[in-house]
Amino acid sequence: MALQHAIMxxxxxxxxxxxxxxxxxxxSLGFFWRATHQQIYQELKKLSQKxxxxxxxxxxxxxxxxxxxxITPAGRAAMDKWVYEESRVQEAxxxxxxxxxxxxxxxxxxxxxxxxxxxxxxxxRLYLYEKIRxxxxxxxxxxxxRRKGIYLALDWxxxxxxxxxxxxxxxxxxxxxCKDMPT
Amino acid sequence: MALQHAIMxxxxxxxxxxxxxxxxxxxSLGFFWRATHQQIYQELKKLSQKxxxxxxxxxxxxxxxxxxxxITPAGRAAMDKWVYEESRVQEAxxxxxxxxxxxxxxxxxxxxxxxxxxxxxxxxRLYLYEKIRxxxxxxxxxxxxRRKGIYLALDWxxxxxxxxxxxxxxxxxxxxxCKDMPT
DNA sequence: CTTTACATGTAACTCGTTACATGATTAA
DNA sequence: TTAATCATGTAACGAGTTACATGTAAAG
Numbered sequence: 001m002a003l004q005h006a007i008m009x010x011x012x013x014x015x016x017x018x019x020x021x022x023x024x025x026x027x028s029l030g031f032f033w034r035a036t037h038q039q040i041y042q043e044l045k046k047l048s049q050k051x052x053x054x055x056x057x058x059x060x061x062x063x064x065x066x067x068x069x070x071i072t073p074a075g076r077a078a079m080d081k082w083v084y085e086e087s088r089v090q091e092a093x094x095x096x097x098x099x100x101x102x103x104x105x106x107x108x109x110x111x112x113x114x115x116x117x118x119x120x121x122x123x124x125r126l127y128l129y130e131k132i133r134x135x136x137x138x139x140x141x142x143x144x145x146r147r148k149g150i151y152l153a154l155d156w157x158x159x160x161x162x163x164x165x166x167x168x169x170x171x172x173x174x175x176x177x178c179k180d181m182p183t
Numbered sequence: 184m185a186l187q188h189a190i191m192x193x194x195x196x197x198x199x200x201x202x203x204x205x206x207x208x209x210x211s212l213g214f215f216w217r218a219t220h221q222q223i224y225q226e227l228k229k230l231s232q233k234x235x236x237x238x239x240x241x242x243x244x245x246x247x248x249x250x251x252x253x254i255t256p257a258g259r260a261a262m263d264k265w266v267y268e269e270s271r272v273q274e275a276x277x278x279x280x281x282x283x284x285x286x287x288x289x290x291x292x293x294x295x296x297x298x299x300x301x302x303x304x305x306x307x308r309l310y311l312y313e314k315i316r317x318x319x320x321x322x323x324x325x326x327x328x329r330r331k332g333i334y335l336a337l338d339w340x341x342x343x344x345x346x347x348x349x350x351x352x353x354x355x356x357x358x359x360x361c362k363d364m365p366t
Numbered sequence: 367c368t369t370t371a372c373a374t375g376t377a378a379c380t381c382g383t384t385a386c387a388t389g390a391t392t393a394a
Numbered sequence: 395t396t397a398a399t400c401a402t403g404t405a406a407c408g409a410g411t412t413a414c415a416t417g418t419a420a421a422g
Contacts, residue, residue, distance in 0.1 A: 003381080006281045019401050032280035039382060041403060064390045064401050083290045087278035087297065089304060091410095095270035097215035097339065098189045103332025107266045111332075114270065121272060145361055149286025149294075152354045156280065156347075163346040164339075171335045178328055186409080202373050222410065224375060247373050247418045274382095372418075381410075391400080 004043050005082050006033040008052065008075055017058075017066035018044050028132075028150075031125075031157055044069055052078055108179045112172060119168045126161045129154055187226050188265050189216040191235065191258055200241075200249035201227050211315075211333075214308075214340055227252055235261055291362045295355060302351045309344045312337055 010016060010024050021044070022037040024030075035043075044067075047053040052075035059065045071079075096118065099111060132154060137143065140151045193199065193207050204227070205220040207213075218226075227250075230236040235258035242248045254262075279301065286294060320326065320334045 001380080002276070002278045002281055005278075006284075009281055009284045012285070017401075018403090029281065029284060030275070032275050032277055032284075034275055036383070037401095038384085038403080042382095045403095060400090062391065063399090066401060079285060080289070083282050083285050084293050086300070087282065090277045090279070092213070092215050092217055093185070094215055094273045095185045095188075096273070097336040098185055098192055098212065099266050099270065100332040100336045101189075101192045101212060101215075101329075102195070102262060102266050103329055103335075105328055106263070108328070110267050117269070140357070145288055145291070146284075146286055148357060148361065149283040152286075152357065153280040153283045155353070156350050159346050159350050160343070163342055167339050167342050170338070174323070174331060174335065178331065184408085200373075201375090219411075220373090221375080221412085226409095228375095243372090245419065246371090249373065368422085370419100370421080372420095374416085376413100376415075378413085379411080381408100383406100383408075385404100385406085387404075388402085389400100391398100393398080394396085 002033060002087075003035055003039065004047055004052075005079065006035070007040065007043055007047065008071055008079050011053065011069060011071045012076070012079065015068050015070040017068055019066060021069075032153060047075070051075075103175075103178075105178070108175055112175050112179070115168055115172055115175070119165060119172075122161045122164050122168075126158065126165075129158045129161070133158070185216060185270075186218055186222060187230055187235075188262065189218070190223065190226055190230065191254055191262050194236065194252060194254045195259070195262065198251050198253040200251055202249060204252075215336060230258070286358075286361075288361070291358055295358050295362070298351055298355055298358070302348060302355075305344045305347050305351075309341065309348075312341045312344065316341070 006025075006029055007021060010021055010029055016024065018037065018041045021040050022035075025033075025035050025040070044053065044055070048055050048069070052072060053069045054072055055067050055069050057065055058068045096114065099107075099114065103111060137147070137151045137154065140148060140155075143151060189208075189212055190204060193204055193212055199207065201220065201224045204223050205218075208216075208218050208223070227236065227238070231238050231252070235255060237253045237255055238250050239253075240248055241251045279297065282290075282294060282297065315337060320330070320337065323331060323334045323338075326334060
């Protein structure tokens with residue numbers, strides 16, 4: 001049920017529409033909890049029904065009307081409570097490693113290209129993190145406390161990405177040597 | 184649909200019952216794709232229906248009967264095909280970082296203890312990896328190719344865990360200084 | 367006689383994905 | 395008039411979780 005909490009997290013900063021939330025997820029929170037717009041719209045509806053969010057239709061000039069959501073006092077209380085609760089352990093789910101369990105002389109080239117693809121994706125993500133860091137998190141010690149939390153999350157993302165690249169290089173080396181001298 | 188593939192991966196090595204599979208997941212494959220016994224039993228049934236697995240009831244002495252599953256030629260073919268397919272990007276889903284986005288002077292102590300809890304869990308996992316490595320993967324270069332893949336997966340797990348510990352220490356330091364001098 | 371390990375399941379529910387559907391406004 | 399951006403949804407399905415249910419056999 002963390003998507004609901006991720007949505008409310010974003011709404012603590014600013015009132016937003018479903019569409020704006022979807023963009024906000026793409027730009028930041030979604031690094032740690034991905035969501036499609038469909039799911040966001042559904043969860044917004046549920047949160048409204050539970051009175052954790054208020055909604056109002058806002059007409060716009062030159063654009064279709066949007067539905068703005070704002071967190072209610074009950075919503076804030078629910079968030080405070082949630083942060084206090086113990087979260088369950090992160091779930092390990094990644095095809096890539098299951099595929100590695102299936103490594104054979106036949107599929108080495110396939111796994112090499114899969115790793116190269118992942119490597120490229122992770123590098124792109126790292127560029128993005130670097131851009132955000134330079135733009136908003138140059139001096140972490142001087143940030144207000146809320147921003148420090150975000151900084152720490154992004155810092156994890158950065159280190160995690162760098163670690164992946166490092167591992168990936170070693171893995172590619174090993175796989176390449178498998179390909180060259182198959183047994 | 185990767186749980187089905189993870190199950191077949193395990194069955195490539197050995198015929199197993201649902202119960203044995205659940206244990207195998209706890210001991211190794213589950214590091215990368217967690218599953219409960221309920222889900223495993225359900226997926227085994229589906230895989231049997233699709234003729235990717237054969238099942239037979241095996242009586243045992245001193246224990247209840249078990250249902251042994253074996254991968255069929257069609258199952259092997261499906262696995263080969265799956266490894267060849269492009270896997271979708273890994274899904275980022277972790278409460279912890281969403282909670283960090285909610286950092287405030289009120290919940291700093293809570294997040295500190297959450298991090299300490301995680302740190303402990305990761306250390307335990309690292310001990311386990313280390314034990315496995317010493318037992319079975321001392322000389323990765325000399326392993327048969329399939330085992331090299333598993334080695335690489337475990338190696339990723341190890342590096343990933345170590346990276347987390349490192350990040351965690353930095354994060355705890357920052358959070359502790361927040362607690363000491365609140366603004 | 368009680369606990370632990372072995373062994374297999376069902377039902378209800380929530381979460382997440384994919385495909386489909388609609389429509390306004392602006393710029394080329 | 396066509397494409398791009400903004401904006402909100404529904405329906406069907408598949409994946410995953412939680413709670414519940416049942417029973418055998420060994421060991422203490």
